[in-house]
Amino acid sequence: MDTELAGILGAAARTVRVKLGLTQADVADRIGMASEVYGRLERGHMLPSVQNLRRLCVVLNIPPHDLLGLGDEFAAPQPKEKPRPRGDEEVPEMRRLMRNLRRLTPVQLKLMNLVASAMQQQKKKP
Numbered sequence: 001m002d003t004e005l006a007g008i009l010g011a012a013a014r015t016v017r018v019k020l021g022l023t024q025a026d027v028a029d030r031i032g033m034a035s036e037v038y039g040r041l042e043r044g045h046m047l048p049s050v051q052n053l054r055r056l057c058v059v060l061n062i063p064p065h066d067l068l069g070l071g072d073e074f075a076a077p078q079p080k081e082k083p084r085p086r087g088d089e090e091v092p093e094m095r096r097l098m099r100n101l102r103r104l105t106p107v108q109l110k111l112m113n114l115v116a117s118a119m120q121q122q123k124k125k126p
Helices: 003-019 024-031 035-042 050-060 092-102 106-124
Strands: none
Touching: 003 024, 003 035, 003 050, 024 035, 024 050, 024 092
């Protein structure tokens, strides 16, 4: 493994992730990787597969040449689009909740809906 490249890539990923206000778990979940493994990637202890590198570029909205520490001569000529805010999902607690809900079975999800409905009804009572 090229430890210098791993360090460059990890530092770039961390910088962009923090600027976007995402946690390591957020990014790991979006690229389909365990958060512990993603943490190793950010610390420069491993390199991603090509498939995960592509996913990382999409999630962080960063061109691969920036993650790889290459100069602007490798930049694509078209301008980058800025990520659009996604409303409530930008709140860290909402992202955490959504991540947990995605892992539930259909029966567990139905139960969570019942709990949420009961909580809303309780809130409406004086």
